[in-house]
Amino acid sequence: MKLKTIRITPIAFKDAPLLNAAGIHEPYALRTIIELESDSGHIGLGETYGDAPVLDLLEVLAPDLVGLDPFDLNGLRRRAQDVVARTQTSAGAAFTLAPGTDPAKNLQKLYAAFEVAFLDMQARYLGMPLVDLLGGRVRDAVPFSAYLFFKYARHIDARYPDDAWGETLTPDQLVAQAETMIKRHGFKSIKLKAGVLSPDQEVACIRALASRFPGVPLRIDPNGNWSLSTAIVMGGQLDGLLEYYEDPCPTLTDMAALHQATGMPLATNMVVTDLNQFRVNTGSQGCQIILSDHHYWGGLRDTQLLARMCETFGLGLSMHSNSHLGISLMAMAHVAASVPLLSYACDTHYPWLDPQEEVIAGGQLRFEDGAIVLGAAAGLGVDIDQDALARLHQQYLDCGIRSRNDTAQMRKYQPDWTGKAPRF
Incomplete structure (x- = not known):
């Protein structure tokens, strides 16, 4: 079996005005859909970032993969390494939005984008769900967490309608957002994207959630926007309310000092994003929970390696999320179902997706009691709606x-916005 056809399709889907440490989401989020077809008629699907630098690399690598055996992942990696070494990509966002826009992760992002599609094709060829190709399922249902955001009611651009979720800037509004999300999807834990309002306001929001949802595990993620001193003070106020404290500080050194000062379990998707940083972290004991993301960790097999490393060193494991569609959600679910260690419910932006903006056949995937339940379909278990893809x-x-820039978008609201962290 050899690869015959490779289609790289950049897409944009409507995104809500969600606030974060870097600014605010633009009216459209970008993704790239990868479609592979072999000479035997089997297909493989992938989904990754849609920013111009990543798209440049995908389009350069694609012709080099024609004729390659889809089981030859080492061949894929060699070709990806060569493309990254010889390709100068276009400029990205002014500020790095975690590893997803970090050019240092270009090889991992490029390899992972195609690895998922290769593995999907392999599993379809063998007639098995992707999780079985990854070693078999240790769970049939993968739990996800309600992912809450502070947000404006509408985008500033006049041509965009009011967002269906409305404004969320107060504790009462945040509780209402959580109630809606949990009612719709059945989530059993809650995460708040923080680093937006003053730390005191955000702690008040966590307390409001704890009061409304007693016993439900809570997390807060200031996205590195709190200084060490602020994080220590806020940690004292949050102690006993959180299952973990995610990336309050921008550096691993600060995180280690924070853990030493508070003893609180710290999670990260920002300061431990590869195995070299993992090694440093084991010495500093800065983070006790790693939030993986196959899009920049180097794919599904490397995510399994990370899970084994976490198990070996006694660290917790869960998953980070960015704005994504159903192909990425299913890739997350298949690899999460294959690793024995999954310490916490995974993150996902998927509930924020407008149901009309999904690219997979059959429309938006459904959570069952807060989880994605894996079925028996071969591969990822999803197919492309070609009309939706074209639209x-x-x-x-x-x-x-052409490249995500939450900072530039925020300057439309606040011209003096810098987006530099830590701000508090």
Whole structure:
């Protein structure tokens, strides 16, 4: 079996005005859909970032993969290494939005994007769910967490309608957002994207959630926007309310000092993003929980390696999320179902997706009691709705956005916004 056809399709889908440490989400989020077809007629699907630097690399690598055996992952890695070494990509966002926009992760991002599609094709060829190809399932249902955001009611651009979720800037509004999300999807834990309002306001929001949802595990993620001194003070106020404290500080050194000062379990998707940083972290004991993300950790097999390393060194494991569609959600679910160690419910932006903006056949995937339940379908278990793909590609062509830049978008609201962290 050899690869015959490779299609790289950038798309844009409507995104809510969600606030974060770097600014605010733009009206459209970018993704890239990868479709592989072999000479035997089998397909493989992938989904990754849609920013111009990543798209440049995908389009350069694609022709080099024609004729490659989809089981030859070492061949894929060699070709990806060569492309990254010889390709100068276009400029990305002004500020790095965690590892997803970090050019140092270009090889991992490029390899992972195609590895998922290769593995999907392998599993379809063998007639088995992808989780079985990854070693078999240790769980049939993968739990996810309600992912709450502070947000504006609408985008500043006049041509965009009011967001269906409305404004969330107060504890009462945040509790209402949580109630809606849990009612719709059955989530059993709650995460708050913080680093937006003053720390005291955000702690008040956590207390409001704890009062409304007693016993439900809570997390807060200031995205490195709190200084060490602020994080220590806020940690004292949050102690006993959180299952873990995620990336309050911007550096591993600060995180280690924070853990030493508070003893609180710290999670990260920002300061431990590869195995070299993992090694440093084991010495500093800065983070006790690693939030993996196959999009920049180097794919599904490397995520399994990370899980084994966490198990070996006694660290917790869960999953980070960015704005994504159903192909990425299913890739997350299959690898999460294959690793014995999954300490906490995974993150996902998927509930924020407008149901009309999904690219997979059959429309938006459904959570069952807060989890994605894996079935018996071969591969990832999803297929492309070609009409939806064409519509979302046209939306990409029309929207004019080519690289995510939450900072530039926020300057439309606040011209003096810098986006530099820590701000508090």
